[in-house]
Structures are given as C-alpha cells and as structure tokens.
Amino acid sequence: MSTVQKLSLALVGTTVVLMSANPANAITLSKGSTTATPNGIFSTVLGATTIDFNNGINDPNGVATYSTPNAIVQGDLPGQYAAPAGDKSSYLTISPADSNVQGNTGPVTINFKKALNYFGLHWGSVDTYNSIAFFNGSTLLRTFTGSDVSTPPTGNQTIPQDNLFVDFFADPGETFDKIVLSSSGVAFETDNHSYRLASVPEPTTTLGLLAFGIISAGSFVKRKSKLV
Numbered sequence: 001m002s003t004v005q006k007l008s009l010a011l012v013g014t015t016v017v018l019m020s021a022n023p024a025n026a027i028t029l030s031k032g033s034t035t036a037t038p039n040g041i042f043s044t045v046l047g048a049t050t051i052d053f054n055n056g057i058n059d060p061n062g063v064a065t066y067s068t069p070n071a072i073v074q075g076d077l078p079g080q081y082a083a084p085a086g087d088k089s090s091y092l093t094i095s096p097a098d099s100n101v102q103g104n105t106g107p108v109t110i111n112f113k114k115a116l117n118y119f120g121l122h123w124g125s126v127d128t129y130n131s132i133a134f135f136n137g138s139t140l141l142r143t144f145t146g147s148d149v150s151t152p153p154t155g156n157q158t159i160p161q162d163n164l165f166v167d168f169f170a171d172p173g174e175t176f177d178k179i180v181l182s183s184s185g186v187a188f189e190t191d192n193h194s195y196r197l198a199s200v201p202e203p204t205t206t207l208g209l210l211a212f213g214i215i216s217a218g219s220f221v222k223r224k225s226k227l228v
Helices: 003-021 203-227
Strands: 027-031 049-051 064-066 072-074 090-094 108-124 130-136 139-145 164-170 176-183 188-197
Touching (some): 027 139, 090 108, 090 176, 176 188
Antiparallel strands (some): 027 164, 049 188, 064 108, 072 090, 108 164, 108 176, 130 176
C-alpha cells in the first residue's frame, strides 16, 4: 500500500473519529422580552416563522403539525385559563386530559417536517407544572419545566409572576423535529410559537471536504518525495 493510500485511510478514520467524538448535545434555554403587546410577545430571532393562533393553528410554511386544534382560546375564564399578560389575541391553552376545563387535551405534540435549531414561545403566567420536551425523532433531548423559567414568588405572591418570551436553541451539532407541551395542572398558556429551520450541510458537502483533504494530502506527499 502506498504512502498516499495509507494517509487517505488515516484521514477517513480521523474524520469518523471526529464525527463520533462530537455528538449532539442538548437544548439551551434563553429568556427573552417581557414587553407585552395586545398580540402577545414575539420572537426577535432572525429567520424565525411565527404561528400566532389568530387563524387557528396555521403554519404559513406548512412545516408544523399540532396534535389537536381544539385548545385555542381568547381572554380569561376563571378557574380554567388566563391570557398571557397584555395579550388580547388568541392563544393555546393546555390542561390535563382528566380535568373538566376547556383545553383539557392532555399533552400537545408538535411535529415538524424539517429539522429545527430554534423554537420559542410567549409563556404566560409560568407554572412549575408546565413542561416542554424536545425530541429528535423518538430520542428525547431535554425537558424544561416552569421551574427552569420562573423566579420564586416574593412578598405576598403565592405563584411565580413571570410572563415572558422564552427561546430554546439547539446546541452546535444538534437539531430537533418534535416538541411536546404538557401540564399536570390548570393550565399551560402560550402564544406566538416561533421556529427556525436548521442549516444542515448536505452529505455531499462533507464528502467533498474529505476528498479535498485526501487530494491535498496526496499532493503534499508527492512534493515531499521530490524534495528528498
């Protein structure tokens, strides 16, 4: 076997090792704006698409599919749901399936036809029993609850008073294509769901870079042999 062939195989092996040594990690939470508007709080992430629920569950790109269309409400209904602060528009409410309230759909699953690297939502009156789980296929990447978002009550408050936009970013090398929103209590109210498609390199790009590295290595060996 020639030196070039050995070096080529070494490069292929190194590439495989590097790929396996840099596995997907997780999802990172970031707290965004708390400035309310009559239509709720919106994402400020460039390139994000927003589903505002004002026309039902309507994704302008046709990428997102919700497991139920029956949890869209507006305004407040004591003991059942409360609009995110300042939000006069339609929004999504989720409660346990065995509760006798509107929005008692149980967990709501959002499936995406394409991989994402970002998701955000206006999370109203954050409760510790609200949760959001991120999946890549059937693999659970990470779950967040209201405890990860809320600040402890102060003074005479008995529940967290947060009302904010929450951003979730995939770590480098990670994507997700399914989200599950759930709540073990009444209720989990959100608006202005936003997502951004991931920039996933084509396999041919990776192979092209590998081929370039092999060719370059071969040229280097040839130049070195001429100098000897």
